Amino acid sequence: MSREIIHTDKAPQAIGTYSQAVKVGNTVYLSGQIPLIPETMELVVGEMEAQIRRVFDNLAAVAAAAGGSLADMAKLNIFLTDLGHFPLVNQVMASYFQQPYPARAAIGVASLPKGAAVEMDGVLELNG
Numbered sequence: 001m002s003r004e005i006i007h008t009d010k011a012p013q014a015i016g017t018y019s020q021a022v023k024v025g026n027t028v029y030l031s032g033q034i035p036l037i038p039e040t041m042e043l044v045v046g047e048m049e050a051q052i053r054r055v056f057d058n059l060a061a062v063a064a065a066a067g068g069s070l071a072d073m074a075k076l077n078i079f080l081t082d083l084g085h086f087p088l089v090n091q092v093m094a095s096y097f098q099q100p101y102p103a104r105a106a107i108g109v110a111s112l113p114k115g116a117a118v119e120m121d122g123v124l125e126l127n128g
Contacts, residue, residue, distance in 0.1 A: 001025050008065035011058045012036035015113065020062045028066040028124040032079070033058040034116035043114055048085050052092045055120050060096070063124055072124040073102040079119040083108040089118070 006021035006028065014020060014031070021030045035044040035054035038061070044054045060070050078089055086106055093101075102122065112119045 006066045010061035026126045030122045032119045032121040034119045056096045068124045068126045074125045075123040076102045076104045078106045079109045
């Protein structure tokens with residue numbers, strides 16, 4: 001099965017040795033996204049809700065570049081430096097996803113790249 005590297009200027013550029021996503025067959029593996037603004041590569045500052053929305057917007061942009069959308073998300077991983085933000089993630093997520101929701105994990109971590117407070121990655125399963 002061939003691999004396709006997914007790239008879009010509508011999401012932050014990779015800041016390390018990775019691709020924004022890799023498509024293998026109908027499965028797309030999305031790299032972690034932090035609340036970077038694609039045009040400036042600077043972190044969103046201010047309210048946590050804006051940071052969470054930026055991450056979902058970044059994931060959506062990469063999903064679109066792969067030929068899908070967040071509706072194709074089979075698995076979502078959420079990394080938070082403060083699990084106290086978990087209810088807010090749920091609230092914001094409800095505006096980006098409809099049932100049936102993807103499988104999900106929420107993990108508390110000590111730190112994230114560039115000092116971000118939230119990072120998410122996931123797996124899409126596209127209709128063939």
